[in-house]
Amino acid sequence: MAAPETHGATEAHGVFPPFDPQYFGSQLFWLVVSFGLLYLVLSRFLLPRLGQILEERRDKIADDLDEAGRLNEEAKAAATAYENALADARAKAHTIAADAKAKIDAEIAEETGKVEAEMDAKHEEAESRIREAKAEALAHVQEIAGSATSAIVEKLIGKAPTDAEAQKAVKAASRG
């Protein structure tokens, strides 16, 4: 401690320094000044500022959490919309495929029907031609048989029968 001789007077009291009342008044006064000033500056200025900083941080964190929650909801909604769109598209694709199949089936059936009808018609025509040819051939057979009969009869009896007679005989023979 510097210059102890300057306060020899206070030590002369011979009391334990903290209990020496000589400077109690001075200490109380300066305590009131320093403590009071500290209280004023802290309560009016510094502590509200510190509290505001903490408040702002809390608000910011709360806001950010809210924002994150909102974005999360949005993302979920977008995912749902995407799922729905996908399901719609899938359903549409199914109907398009089914439609196309039905149309093609119908076309195939129509074509097949047409071809079959044509074939039937040709078949019919061919058959009728065969029938005609057969009938014609049969008709010619009688005629030939008649002329052959008259020729044979002429050879046998030297006299040719009339066509009518020959035909009559052929008919009778072919029937018999």
Add this chain to the structure above:
Amino acid sequence: MAKDPTHQFQIQTIGEPILVGPLDLTFTNSSLFMVLASAAIILLLMVSTSRRALVPGRMQSMAEISYEFVADMIRSTAGSDGLRFFPFVFTLFGFILMANMLGMFPYFFTTTAQIVVTSALALLVFFIVIGYGVFKNGFGFLRVFVPSGVPIYILPFVVLIEVISFISRPVSHSVRLFANMLAGHILLKVFAGFVASMAGIGLVGVLGASLPLFMTVALTALEFLVAFLQAYVFAILTCIYLNDALHPGH
């Protein structure tokens, strides 16, 4: 003279005497360190909160931690309505902590080792508790002396004890801080004095001096703990007493 362990508590005047009527308000080393403690707190908080950073730096973190520390201390002992006393408790805690810590510097004066200072602070708390308790509860404040659930035939006795303990609060409140700081500093001074006097008697003394030197180092660490702890104890007792003013029924 230098080895007198109580010399460090000696008031020394600084500058001219200031006499206001019969009062001697001379600026002293005690005054200097009270003003220094306040100035240091104001400066620290002003610098640390000046940037108002969303993500705090080291200094701002310290300020914020002490803010939350005191706020939690009040909330846990006096409830949320005790926060109206937050600036007062923060000032008290900060002032005592800073005064204690400044006292840990060699050659610095420890204002909290002055009984008049600690008594003044304890009486301030005492009268704030009574003043606010009566202002808020009126005669209901007297319930602070009547614990609930006490059988009627021993109630007068219990009330007497409660009154005595209430009145003796400022004494224990102030003497606890004063005595802790005083005893710690005297102890440090005594052990440090041993080092010097033992080292002065020759080679054996120099070797022997290592013992009190070790003790001095250990005590210094302990004193830092005590410096913080006593500020904390003073503040938390203040909160508990304020709780009586806020909620007088036990």
